[in-house]
Amino acid sequence: MKRRIDLGLLYSRSGSYSLISEACRMGVLTAVAEVNGDPALDISFAPVERDPGGNIDLYGPLCEEILRTSGARHVIGGVTSWSRKEVIPTLERARGTLWYVLPYEGFEASDHVVYTHACPNQHLLPLMSWTFAGFGRRGYLTGSNYIWGWEMNRLARELIADAGGEVLGERYLPIGSTDIRRMIEEIRATRPDFILNNLIGDTQYTFLQAYAELGREDAHFRPATCPVLSCNLTECELPAIGDAAEGLIAVGPYFRFAAGQPQPGRFGSSHEASAHAAVWMLARLLTGRPGAETLPISALLSEAAAAGIGVDARTHHTVLPALVGQVRGGRFEVIKDFGRIAGDPWLTRGRGLPVLSPKLRAVT
Amino acid sequence: MRRRVRSQNLGGARAVLLHRPHPTVQALERQLHAIGLVAEQCWPELPASVLAADFVFFDADHGHDSQFPWQAGAAPMPMIALIGSEAPGRIEWALNAGADAQLVKPIGDGGAFSALLTARAAFDARQALAAEIEALRQRLDQRQTVVRAVAMLMGMGKTEDEAYGQLRAMAMAWRISFEAAAERVVAAQRPPRAEGGQDG
Numbered sequence: 092m093k094r095r096i097d098l099g100l101l102y103s104r105s106g107s108y109s110l111i112s113e114a115c116r117m118g119v120l121t122a123v124a125e126v127n128g129d130p131a132l133d134i135s136f137a138p139v140e141r142d143p144g145g146n147i148d149l150y151g152p153l154c155e156e157i158l159r160t161s162g163a164r165h166v167i168g169g170v171t172s173w174s175r176k177e178v179i180p181t182l183e184r185a186r187g188t189l190w191y192v193l194p195y196e197g198f199e200a201s202d203h204v205v206y207t208h209a210c211p212n213q214h215l216l217p218l219m220s221w222t223f224a225g226f227g228r229r230g231y232l233t234g235s236n237y238i239w240g241w242e243m244n245r246l247a248r249e250l251i252a253d254a255g256g257e258v259l260g261e262r263y264l265p266i267g268s269t270d271i272r273r274m275i276e277e278i279r280a281t282r283p284d285f286i287l288n289n290l291i292g293d294t295q296y297t298f299l300q301a302y303a304e305l306g307r308e309d310a311h312f313r314p315a316t317c318p319v320l321s322c323n324l325t326e327c328e329l330p331a332i333g334d335a336a337e338g339l340i341a342v343g344p345y346f347r348f349a350a351g352q353p354q355p356g357r358f359g360s361s362h363e364a365s366a367h368a369a370v371w372m373l374a375r376l377l378t379g380r381p382g383a384e385t386l387p388i389s390a391l392l393s394e395a396a397a398a399g400i401g402v403d404a405r406t407h408h409t410v411l412p413a414l415v416g417q418v419r420g421g422r423f424e425v426i427k428d429f430g431r432i433a434g435d436p437w438l439t440r441g442r443g444l445p446v447l448s449p450k451l452r453a454v455t
Numbered sequence: 456m457r458r459r460v461r462s463q464n465l466g467g468a469r470a471v472l473l474h475r476p477h478p479t480v481q482a483l484e485r486q487l488h489a490i491g492l493v494a495e496q497c498w499p500e501l502p503a504s505v506l507a508a509d510f511v512f513f514d515a516d517h518g519h520d521s522q523f524p525w526q527a528g529a530a531p532m533p534m535i536a537l538i539g540s541e542a543p544g545r546i547e548w549a550l551n552a553g554a555d556a557q558l559v560k561p562i563g564d565g566g567a568f569s570a571l572l573t574a575r576a577a578f579d580a581r582q583a584l585a586a587e588i589e590a591l592r593q594r595l596d597q598r599q600t601v602v603r604a605v606a607m608l609m610g611m612g613k614t615e616d617e618a619y620g621q622l623r624a625m626a627m628a629w630r631i632s633f634e635a636a637a638e639r640v641v642a643a644q645r646p647p648r649a650e651g652g653q654d655g
Contacts, residue, residue, distance in 0.1 A: 183564050200489035202482075202564050389485075406489050437568070439466030439491025 093135040096377060096384045098123065098370075099157040099187075100138045101168025101178070106145015107267050107292030108170045111362055114327035115192055118358065118366030119167050126370065132378045136370070139163050147173055154178040158185040164385055165190060165373055167366065171291070172196060172238045179203060188388040190373065192365040194323045194343070196242035197436045200406045202389050207372070207402075207409055208365045209344055211246055212435040214322040216442065217413045218342040219250045221427050222320060227284030228256025233274060233298070234289035236263045243289045243322065250442065259283045264290065269297040275305055282311055286319045295324075296331050303335035314338025314417070325360035326423060336418045344411035346423035368409075372400050408434025465571060466491035468509040473522065474498055474537055475514070479562045483512065483537075486567035508532055510571060512558070515549040516540050528553040533574035537562070555581070597634035604637035 100119060102112035120138070127135040139161040143149035150169065157163050158181065166182075167190040169175045175191050182189055182203040189204045197210040222230075230251055234240020240263055248258050259281035262274050271294065278286060290298055302319060306312040314337070324341040332339075345361035358364035376391045377383045383391060391397060392404040401409050410433045416423035470487055474480050475498040487494040492510075495502075501522060505511065513522075515536040520527050528551060536554035538546065549557070556574035558566050601622075608618035626636035 179564065198568065200486075202485060435491075437466070437490045438464060441464055441466065 097163035099166030118363035122370030240289035533578035
């Protein structure tokens with residue numbers, strides 16, 4: 092007889108980043124079905140779902156509603172860092188836990204959040220190292236106007252400065268805005284070595300279309316000489332980008348069809364894989380331990396049984412592969428593997444970039 | 456002043472928590488460990504090793520001056536007050552003790568990182584100002600010496616501008632400050648040679 096445990100689910104199924112929400116939901120629901128069908132586990136999960144519809148002000152109240160009206164103490168959800176920060180006070184009051192399954196900007200280790208995707212030492216640092224060695228240190232930084240873009244670009248600015256490079260421009264647009272002309276004009280004028288893309292949703296899709304168009308006009312703005320780099324782009328958004336995705340670079344812990352990975356093709360994207368992993372980590376923390384579902388995550392992680400789960404009890408971050416992928420023929424191919432890296436949200440172990448020897452560039 | 460706070464690397468920094476054992480201390484320790492600091496709780500005495508600490512958090516509710524092995528306000532590291540009671544007298548004491556930042560109790564899931572960065576920025580700014588004031592004060596004290604040195608050089612038939620120029624040339628040749636050059640001139644009690652070769 093399985094113990095039935097309520098599990099909160101808080102994703103926006105409409106709005107600017109719904110493709111990412113759907114990928115995460117898919118990962119969660121797949122894992123829930125697996126857990127529920129696994130006779131070796133004495134638990135089953137019952138999803139309790141709320142949909143904020145892309146409205147940032149609904150995350151707090153809906154998270155509170157899940158925790159108040161059901162037995163759920165664990166909630167999986169939130170796409171933007173903004174929404175994550177919105178629900179933390181609610182979780183703190185109710186001693187609940189958020190499983191946040193997307194890459195984020197670091198400098199956080201809430202006692203009420205588990206971070207199962209990458210933070211900057213697992214995405215931006217390896218990506219910048221790879222870029223500096225192969226393309227140069229003159230960057231143009233873009234972002235949507237909220238904490239992800241601001242913090243990612245701030246850290247990128249520091250990394251570029253430390254490497255003796257130069258930031259040629261830094262520009263932000265409101266979430267949902269598609270007015271990317273000025274960005275494109277600045278890039279055309281400054282001719283950077285790379286573009287760091289921290290735009291999200293429709294802004295990003297419009298920008299990538301326009302940049303691909305720029306590349307057709309001027310050969311400098313093509314992937315071989317001035318690539319667009321992302322720390323959060325995955326397969327789940329490729330359909331919205333279309334042909335303009337060709338040549339895009341992204342860093343991530345998983346790419347769907349990359350050779351040499353466990354279970355190639357099993358998940359649609361690293362977002363889906365990360366959400367799937369979160370459910371399984373939680374299942375392993377709770378199985379065989381009646382009553383554990385009411386404990387705060389800090390108590391669960393401090394016990395011996397948590398040792399093999401893969402969540403660091405000090406920071407609530409995980410160990411992940413750091414792979415640089417490039418879209419080639421419509422799918423990501425891994426072009427650099429940095430191995431597995433433990434999440435270090437405050438860059439406690441320093442910000443030293445993995446050293447790569449510069450790629451020789453043809454002089455023309 | 457616009458200051459750019461780098462996300463400095465706090466990994467391995469040492470923090471001393473001067474507070475009796477309490478859930479607030481546990482919550483603070485958890486935050487500090489997650490950020491990468493080494494934290495040490497003590498009460499009511501500070502260990503001698505506190506002088507090597509990078510940060511001191513102190514209880515503003517029950518703390519008193521004699522707990523600190525330095526003059527009030529002269530801590531050699533950034534200090535962060537842990538404030539429970541917001542009684543004006545306690546806040547005044549915490550400020551006089553040299554609080555560069557504060558955290559309000561009860562401490563929960565956040566606040567430590569911003570307190571660390573704020574305290575360090577305030578401490579650094581205070582240190583830089585103190586050093587600048589000290590340097591200016593010294594130069595002020597030497598003003599009379601400069602006037603005497605210029606007067607001595609003018610006594611040799613130079614105009615005031617020429618005397619200043621010569622003093623400046625000597626300071627450059629000796630690679631010392633203008634004021635220090637004046638001091639040497641006065642100390643020598645005789646007009647030195649402009650070449651100033653004796654100091655190499």
